Each structure stands twice: as structure tokens, then as C-alpha cells.
Amino acid sequence: MKKICIIYTGGTIGMVPTDQGYAPEAGSFAAALAGIDDLSAEGMPAWDLIEFDPLLDSSNIAVDQWNQIGRVIRDNYDSYDGFVVLHGTDTMAYTASALSFMLEGLDKPVILTGSQIPLCRLRSDARDNLITSILIAGEGKACEVCLYFGGRLIRGNRATKASADGLIAFDSPNYPLLAEAGIDIRYNKRVLGGLSAGEFHLAEFRETSIGVIKVFPGIQFQLFEPIMTEGLNGIVLETFGTGNIPNYDDALLPMIKRAFDNGTIVVVCSQCPQGTVRLGAYEVSAALTRAGAVSGFNMTTEAAVAKLYYLFSKGYNRDRVKVEMEEDLRGELTL
The missing domain is CATH 3.40.50.40 (Rossmann fold)
Structure with a gap:
């Protein structure tokens, strides 16, 4: 059985209602995942959850946080078949681009996703984004940094946020989609792979003006x-x-x-x-x-x-x- 590491950095996907509006709450997302039967259904990869402490607002993510995410992937690289990074949408495309360069010699899927509506709410897009991202990571056909959202798998460094309130929040304006998820997940094999050679290595970023x-x-x-x-x-x-x-x-x-x-x-x-x-x-x-x-x-x-x-x-x-x-x-x- 394939095994996936879910890295929960923060973002809308795991927020819960508070007196000040929706906000992340330590431990609540793990409890929410435990209540989703599909995550333990036949055909789903096994998975572990690593939750950041503190959880991050994606508007505050910068070089230090990119390095933090990269280190988690590096430190767990040999233990998992793929990685799903849960992230706020505002800077997700920046993080996907950063990881695509940082993770040299990558030969496993790293899928960034999140949601526009928290998992705890009705009509949330979180459930599909999460489950499909785990399946894509487990299938191992897109061995690069990708962004999955709203049924579309995008090369991470080709993604840009296109909508603040639509459920199809990201676009790939100058490159074909890597896959589309309908009844089946249909991969565009013509545009997959061949991005990074050599042994896996994390090239951390330093502060640069x-x-x-x-x-x-x-x-x-x-x-x-x-x-x-x-x-x-x-x-x-x-x-x-x-x-x-x-x-x-x-x-x-x-x-x-x-x-x-x-x-x-x-x-x-x-x-x-x-x-x-x-x-x-x-x-x-x-x-x-x-x-x-x-x-x-x-x-x-x-x-x-x-x-x-x-x-x-x-x-x-x-x-x-x-x-x-x-x-x-x-x-x-x-x-």
C-alpha cells in the first residue's frame, strides 16, 4: 500500500468558526479528518498527518516558511511515496513555485491544495480537493510539484490564483493542465515528467532583496x-x-x-x-x-x-x- 504524508500548514481548509470569524485551531483538523470515512476506504493510500505549530496564515508565508515546508519533505522523503501540502490559497502559487526549485532531484509527487470553504462547512470544496490530491500523490504519475484545485492538476510553477471566491481558484494560463479529475483522473502524459535529474536534495532559500x-x-x-x-x-x-x-x-x-x-x-x-x-x-x-x-x-x-x-x-x-x-x-x- 502506498503511504502519503499530509503536511498541514494552515489555511482556510482547516479553519473553524470563532467569535472573531474563521480561524485555525490546533488539533481540530486532525479530528475532522478522523471523521471522513473515505480517507480509510478501500483504494485510498495510507497517510500520516504532520501539523505545523503554529499554523500559518498564507499571507504571512515567506522564505522561512518555504524552508520549513521543504525541510519537512526532506526529513520524511524516504518514508513516503508522496506528499500533500495543505496551504492557504492566497500565496499557494508562490509556495508551489518556490518548492519546484527548492526540491532538486524530486522523483515523487508533491501536491499543494487547500480550499475556498472550510472543511467544517456545508458545500466545502475541501473534501474533494484533499481526497483527490491524496489519490494523485499515491498514483505517482505526476512526480513533480503540482497544485490541485477544483478538478484540475497544474504544474506548480505555472499556477496563478485567478479567483478570490470561485471554487476553480487557480489557472495555468501558459501551460496545459497535467490532469483533470472527473469520473476518472485523466493525466496528460505528454506534459508530465522530465523536470529534475540527480539525487534528491533540498536547496534552501536565503533572504534576498x-x-x-x-x-x-x-x-x-x-x-x-x-x-x-x-x-x-x-x-x-x-x-x-x-x-x-x-x-x-x-x-x-x-x-x-x-x-x-x-x-x-x-x-x-x-x-x-x-x-x-x-x-x-x-x-x-x-x-x-x-x-x-x-x-x-x-x-x-x-x-x-x-x-x-x-x-x-x-x-x-x-x-x-x-x-x-x-x-x-x-x-x-x-x-
């Missing part, structure tokens, strides 16, 4: 100059369309040039959910390349941020980080 700037009409780039110092390691610039920027005040390009000279890696992503950055397709985007920026192609912002953390945490110099940001390391981009 990374920023995100979203371009908008009328933006005053000079307001961002104070952060463009030698202490800024990387910045993700969310541009229009295929990598276009306004040039009405001639402030951005000199700022990017100074950032590049200071050693900052500037990664250009698109605000459009679908499509890819093509620096040089228009004059305004060609200027970004001349200023030293690199293309994020069709990476999500979540993946670009996590990838910067990963590459700087590996101790690579700026030239290598710049090169590898434009290479596909874990299926996070399409060239």
Missing part, C-alpha cells in the same frame, strides 16, 4: 529610484503586452541601467496572463534589453520571484543568474 514593479499608465518611475541600490538583488518588472514600457519621461531606462550596473537582475514579465515577453518586438521593449534587462518569457510573476530567490540562494554570480533566468529549469517557461 527582490522587488516587483507593475507598470501602469502615468507611472512615475522616479518614485522607485530609492530602492534601486546595490542592496537590491533582483526585480520583476510587469510590463504591458510582450514587454512594452512607456517612455514619456525617459526615467525608466536610465534607472534600469543603474540597477544593472549595481548588480541587480531586472526580469521582464508580462501583465497579460497569456502570451510571452518578446523583447525587441517593439522599439520600447528593445530598449530594455540594451539597458541590461532579461526576458521572463511566459513565466508567471510567482515563478519569476521564486526563481530569483533560488538562483541567488545557490550563490551564483550575476552573469550566471542572468543566463539561467532565461533558461527552462523546472518547466517554468517556454522558450
Whole structure:
């Protein structure tokens, strides 16, 4: 029998009603799971639960918490056939992206899931998300970091949260779904596997100064100059369309040039959910390349941020980080 490790970090899935609204409560989720007969039904993998203490609000999850989740997987890697990480939805796509880079040589499923409605409520989506995630982890066909939600299995570093209140809360705008769960779980074998070679290893992240700037009409780039110092390691610039920027005040390009000279890696992503950055397709985007920026192609912002953390945490110099940001390391981009 396959055996799965469920890692409960917190989030809506395990919250209970309190006088101040829904909140996590230590021990209550384990009791709720014990009352779900399907979790011990024939055909279900065996499972153990590891509950974080304290439980985390996903809005507060950052580098330390990503490392904490990674350590739990590393420390239990040889004891289980797969892992299900229960997580709040707000930053789930960031955590999925981070784990996809941290877990080098991964050859077991790591499935992130959660819910929009707590397990304790009627109409909760938690039950299906949890049970199907355990089954997918046990089947061992998606041996990578994935996100399962609302009947869809998504590559972790291709996921982005698309709805704050819909039960299909996540989308994969630039990559096919890995599987869809209907009457059967239908895997898209064409897009599975081949992401990470070598022995399993946890590459922990270190604190790194990374920023995100979203371009908008009328933006005053000079307001961002104070952060463009030698202490800024990387910045993700969310541009229009295929990598276009306004040039009405001639402030951005000199700022990017100074950032590049200071050693900052500037990664250009698109605000459009679908499509890819093509620096040089228009004059305004060609200027970004001349200023030293690199293309994020069709990476999500979540993946670009996590990838910067990963590459700087590996101790690579700026030239290598710049090169590898434009290479596909874990299926996070399409060239």
C-alpha cells in the first residue's frame, strides 16, 4: 500500500468558526479528518498527518516558511511515496513555485491544495480537493510539484490564483493542465515528467532583496529610484503586452541601467496572463534589453520571484543568474 504524508500548514481548509470569524485551531483538523470515512476506504493510500505549530496564515508565508515546508519533505522523503501540502490559497502559487526549485532531484509527487470553504462547512470544496490530491500523490504519475484545485492538476510553477471566491481558484494560463479529475483522473502524459535529474536534495532559500514593479499608465518611475541600490538583488518588472514600457519621461531606462550596473537582475514579465515577453518586438521593449534587462518569457510573476530567490540562494554570480533566468529549469517557461 502506498503511504502519503499530509503536511498541514494552515489555511482556510482547516479553519473553524470563532467569535472573531474563521480561524485555525490546533488539533481540530486532525479530528475532522478522523471523521471522513473515505480517507480509510478501500483504494485510498495510507497517510500520516504532520501539523505545523503554529499554523500559518498564507499571507504571512515567506522564505522561512518555504524552508520549513521543504525541510519537512526532506526529513520524511524516504518514508513516503508522496506528499500533500495543505496551504492557504492566497500565496499557494508562490509556495508551489518556490518548492519546484527548492526540491532538486524530486522523483515523487508533491501536491499543494487547500480550499475556498472550510472543511467544517456545508458545500466545502475541501473534501474533494484533499481526497483527490491524496489519490494523485499515491498514483505517482505526476512526480513533480503540482497544485490541485477544483478538478484540475497544474504544474506548480505555472499556477496563478485567478479567483478570490470561485471554487476553480487557480489557472495555468501558459501551460496545459497535467490532469483533470472527473469520473476518472485523466493525466496528460505528454506534459508530465522530465523536470529534475540527480539525487534528491533540498536547496534552501536565503533572504534576498527582490522587488516587483507593475507598470501602469502615468507611472512615475522616479518614485522607485530609492530602492534601486546595490542592496537590491533582483526585480520583476510587469510590463504591458510582450514587454512594452512607456517612455514619456525617459526615467525608466536610465534607472534600469543603474540597477544593472549595481548588480541587480531586472526580469521582464508580462501583465497579460497569456502570451510571452518578446523583447525587441517593439522599439520600447528593445530598449530594455540594451539597458541590461532579461526576458521572463511566459513565466508567471510567482515563478519569476521564486526563481530569483533560488538562483541567488545557490550563490551564483550575476552573469550566471542572468543566463539561467532565461533558461527552462523546472518547466517554468517556454522558450
